[in-house]
Amino acid sequence: MSTPSQPNQNPAMHLPPGLSPFKALFFGALLCLLQATQAGDFWDLPPAPPPDEYGNLLIDRTSSKSAVKPVAFSHWIHRRKFTCRVCHYELEFNMKQNTTEITEAGNRSGKFCGTSGCHDGKVVFGHDTANCEQCHNGNRGYQKERFSELSKLPKARFGNQVDWGKALSRGLLSPVKYLALKPDPNVSFKAILLLESEWTGIPPAVFPHRPHTWQLDCSNCHPDLFNIKKKTTQHFSMQANLNGEFCGVCHSHVAFPMADCKRCHPEMDN
Amino acid sequence: MKKLWLVLIALLLATGLSLAQNGVKKIRPAPQNYGKVVLNRYSEAARLAPVIYDHWLHRAKYTCRLCHVDLGFAMAANQTDIRAADNLNGNYCGSCHNGKSSFEGQKIFAACEAKTPPQDTATKQRCVRCHAQGQGVTPQNDFAAFTEKFHRVRFGNGVDWMQTESAGLVKLIDRLDGVSAKGKPFLNPVDSTIAPHTNGMPDIVFSHDKHAVWNGCELCHPDLFPSVEKNKAHSYSMNEIFDGKYCGACHGKVSFPMIECQKCHSKPVTP
Numbered sequence: 163m164s165t166p167s168q169p170n171q172n173p174a175m176h177l178p179p180g181l182s183p184f185k186a187l188f189f190g191a192l193l194c195l196l197q198a199t200q201a202g203d204f205w206d207l208p209p210a211p212p213p214d215e216y217g218n219l220l221i222d223r224t225s226s227k228s229a230v231k232p233v234a235f236s237h238w239i240h241r242r243k244f245t246c247r248v249c250h251y252e253l254e255f256n257m258k259q260n261t262t263e264i265t266e267a268g269n270r271s272g273k274f275c276g277t278s279g280c281h282d283g284k285v286v287f288g289h290d291t292a293n294c295e296q297c298h299n300g301n302r303g304y305q306k307e308r309f310s311e312l313s314k315l316p317k318a319r320f321g322n323q324v325d326w327g328k329a330l331s332r333g334l335l336s337p338v339k340y341l342a343l344k345p346d347p348n349v350s351f352k353a354i355l356l357l358e359s360e361w362t363g364i365p366p367a368v369f370p371h372r373p374h375t376w377q378l379d380c381s382n383c384h385p386d387l388f389n390i391k392k393k394t395t396q397h398f399s400m401q402a403n404l405n406g407e408f409c410g411v412c413h414s415h416v417a418f419p420m421a422d423c424k425r426c427h428p429e430m431d432n
Numbered sequence: 433m434k435k436l437w438l439v440l441i442a443l444l445l446a447t448g449l450s451l452a453q454n455g456v457k458k459i460r461p462a463p464q465n466y467g468k469v470v471l472n473r474y475s476e477a478a479r480l481a482p483v484i485y486d487h488w489l490h491r492a493k494y495t496c497r498l499c500h501v502d503l504g505f506a507m508a509a510n511q512t513d514i515r516a517a518d519n520l521n522g523n524y525c526g527s528c529h530n531g532k533s534s535f536e537g538q539k540i541f542a543a544c545e546a547k548t549p550p551q552d553t554a555t556k557q558r559c560v561r562c563h564a565q566g567q568g569v570t571p572q573n574d575f576a577a578f579t580e581k582f583h584r585v586r587f588g589n590g591v592d593w594m595q596t597e598s599a600g601l602v603k604l605i606d607r608l609d610g611v612s613a614k615g616k617p618f619l620n621p622v623d624s625t626i627a628p629h630t631n632g633m634p635d636i637v638f639s640h641d642k643h644a645v646w647n648g649c650e651l652c653h654p655d656l657f658p659s660v661e662k663n664k665a666h667s668y669s670m671n672e673i674f675d676g677k678y679c680g681a682c683h684g685k686v687s688f689p690m691i692e693c694q695k696c697h698s699k700p701v702t703p
Contacts, residue, residue: 346693348699349634380693381691390670411456
């Protein structure tokens with residue numbers, strides 16, 4: 163870049179002044195490379211952790227800075243007993259790791275993890291010195307040995323290898339649906355949506371509201387993730403899902419991963 | 433040459449970012465920050481920090497109507513053309529923050545004291561009481577202590593303002609001498625039931641009574657809701673409300689957020 167710009171030697175190439183053919187070629191190659199990685203991403207599914215670590219998080223917003231180990235949180239331990247709604251709606255846990263302002267003082271005063279009926283020191287161990295290591299252990303696979311408790315639940319191919327939806331609909335699990343804010347029994351939104359896929363040859367995705375409303379509140383998805391305008395959700399593509407937007411906020415993190423094509427695109431072979 | 437590369441890289445990044453604007457969950461403000469407004473229409477241009485306005489502190493003392501109707505504050509941040517001179521002349525903030533008025537026996541501090549930004553540090557110190565953005569000012573009223581005795585709800589400020597008001601824990605001033613029109617308030621019309629567009633959603637029950645305590649008639653009619661004629665229902669959608677129109681002018685910003693559907697969709701659907 164330090165060489166003075168050469169006069170354009172080949173007028174047929176119509177290069178902008180200052181851009182030598184070599185640089186143009188290099189830049190073109192770079193663009194192609196970028197394109198290639200983007201196209202490759204379509205099939206580059208996120209790495210699959212072992213089933214007993216799927217949905218496990220290490221929360222470290224302030225822990226390490228405060229010289230304690232990050233918190234290990236396992237979704238599969240909690241989702242057996244509580245619906246997503248309880249924590250992500252009533253208790254206002256954000257959907258992204260390390261963005262919720264969970265503090266020791268908050269937990270001790272009955273907020274977040276320490277909410278009454280949860281880790282309040284009565285129902286389950288609380289935020290006290292004797293129990294630090296129960297959460298602050300920095301071990302993503304903490305309590306792996308308890309994973310066998312899920313062995314009787316219906317099987318799935320990916321994620322925790324548990325079909326959580328079936329487990330619920332067969333009554334094998336009956337997670338608590340609320341702590342204080344009871345879901346409105348009159349909201350009976352059951353619409354099943356058919357989403358044409360972006361590519362020809364890929365069968366449409368089918369979205370049933372019911373299995374989602376068993377677990378979630380309307381406002382968990384609307385209007386932030388999906389506005390409710392018909393056919394106007396912008397940039398709702400498979401790529402966006404894979405980037406952790408739209409369906410990808412939950413699917414591939416906690417809910418069944420997108421490697422399980424068939425569960426949304428039922429007519430696919432995989 | 434370097435510039436060209438930078439521009440191209442910036443373009444690539446910008447495209448990436450513009451694609452990432454949908455499908456992401458917004459992070460909710462903490463209770464003390466719900467309804468916080470940052471005003472920066474002229475502040476930074478006048479080398480002052482932007483103004484931080486907390487709704488929770490003011491709405492515990494005055495009705496919405498008083499500021500948004502009588503004093504002429506717009507419903508969106510930075511839309512009101514407030515200048516130091518206006519405050520000095522007793523308009524906008526200066527209607528109360530004039531150094532003379534008092535609230536519960538306490539003198540209300542004066543807003544802007546001069547038309548031009550102050551040069552000396554002592555006066556600048558006084559300015560940061562409102563021009564507080566990024567100034568590390570400890571507010572005189574602590575949110576947690578101030579709202580401690582109020583009725584609680586889960587979302588928004590975590591305060592059930594309606595209950596708090598009807599229990600007499602806050603006493604709202606609705607009219608200001610020399611500013612507000614005198615006269616008897618109108619009788620509130622009855623509750624209305626509104627049928628939603630979508631099957632499976634319960635009907636909406638709208639209480640005029642509950643709204644009128646804070647808003648009177650004029651905050652909503654005729655600007656936000658022009659159709660006050662009977663049997664002439666104006667159709668408005670949840671989409672428009674989410675975009676900040678109609679109910680969304682307040683709900684989701686200052687009044688309770690649109691998180692609990694059943695707070696408005698509260699009537700069982702008649703089969």
